[in-house]
Amino acid sequence: MSKTTAENYTTPSIFDDFKSLTKVRLALSVVFSSIAGYLLGVEHIDYFHILLLAIGGYAMVGASNTFNQIIEKDLDAKMQRTQNRPIPSGRVSKQNAFILASVMTILGVYLLFIINPITAMFGAISIFLYTSVYTPLKTLTPLSVFAGALPGAIPFMLGWVAASGEFGIEPGILFMIQFFWQFPHFWALGWWLYDDYKKGGFFMLPTGKRDKGTAIQIILYTIWTIIASLIPVLQITGDFMISPISAIIILALGIFMLYRAIQLYKTRETKAAKALMLASVSYISFIQIVYVLDKYIRLWV
Template identity: 40%
Template sequence: MKWSDFSKLIKLRLTFLVVFSASISFLIGSKVNGEINWINWVKLIIGGFLVTAAANCFNEIIEKDLDKLMKRTMDRPIPAGRMTTGQALVIGLFMGIMGTYLLGQLNLTTGYLSVFSILLYAFAYTPLKRKSPIAVFVGAIPGALPPLIGYVAAHEKIDGIALILFGIQFIWQFVHFWAIAWVLDDDYKLAGFRLLPSGKRNLTSAIVTFAFAIILVPVSILPTWYGFGGYYVGGVSLICSLLFLYQAFILLRTLEISDAKKLMYGSFIYLPVVQLMFLFDFIGKVK
């Protein structure tokens, strides 16, 4: 099996973003405890990578026939015929079991959350994509679990910081995913996916996307509001959120694919900047 096929099977870039999010939250949780266990950090990264890769693998197995219909997915190893469903299933099960085992070694809550994330993403979100835009709401839950899992891996208690980390990524998911869905709507329709809020690139979908971008503004400054972060993270998060909101407003005004693409790229920048700022500001506050 070629590395290129494996990377497509596990959606390498998506998997990397998920692990990055979890690792940042682990460091935040570690500072709550007062020290960082770097061995556990490595376990989280490896376990998180394997669990996320497994979920993506199961997703591609389930959607193999639909992937043949879309230009952006037809070259994935299963629909392209370079890998059998059985081979992918063995790889996915191995990664899922090993990843869950590693995460479970950190604590049971982390292990349970990782299993829940796989099941919800692969077996609830995936089949819902063809039935209703509600799939995005379902998918936003496993999509926002990585920072919660990372935090709980270091600090087993689900406290206010854990919920805020989850909440920021949960709300961000909607704007992020609807921007992607707007750009790829023609391709998605070839497979029967209904992912935009109204099912179409229209004013209703743009209004809903803009509304969630508005919600993200106050949610993003919750760390400062509740005293977990200082004014630096609050200021940077507010600026990033307002810029993100402006991009959503431009899409609302123009309804153009090019502006949805700018919003999509903005979403890729927004989350790591806000999470890293939370980490640096939190570390400084703890000291």
């Protein structure tokens, strides 16, 4: 293989840069949450609305992530895991990234507005909070995680709002579940990548350190996440309810996540934080699947 061919082979494509700017894995997980919320809230599935929600949701998240990378260009250049991103590496200019983010914002709001105006409103709020509140606070205070948990909790409930056209107790509990979940998830991530975040000047952990205080808070918020996830079995959350069998499954998933949190408290090792982060991702994905399956199995039966 010639030198030129090798360089062309290893150079990221425009599509690769687009995936990096929009953080494709994160964006797809958000779309997954939104569709799960939609399936929970809808009476008759409208596949056109699902398509609008998927594309519009991806555009909104992609816009937020791109704006975030524009703002954090110089900080990303300092960290090993982010220094090869399109903007700090120089492959994409800040101007072109801004155009992309702006176009995705307009497209996302428009597509969500077609579903209903309140869905578009919440989508626009999520971009504003992520870009204008969470991002600037990341280098100032550990409370940035609290600010980031607000837009981070919107996608799950956004799907229900897209299905029903209104905000009530059902999307409220969906929001609460994903809100509490954000803390053990991002604190585990912050613990795992502590040294790299430190290079960029980011404050992710509640005490600022990988210490007992942070580990205890991770355990407490994991417990709150489990409790919030089980509330629908009490049948006090309107049309959003689950069967006792599904509650047992969710409790088992929660106990596993709590086990990982306790292991982090005991060992305070980086590998334990990574294990908890992966367990948290599995938890939120699986409970959403359980919620949806529970609803449709009960309907079919």
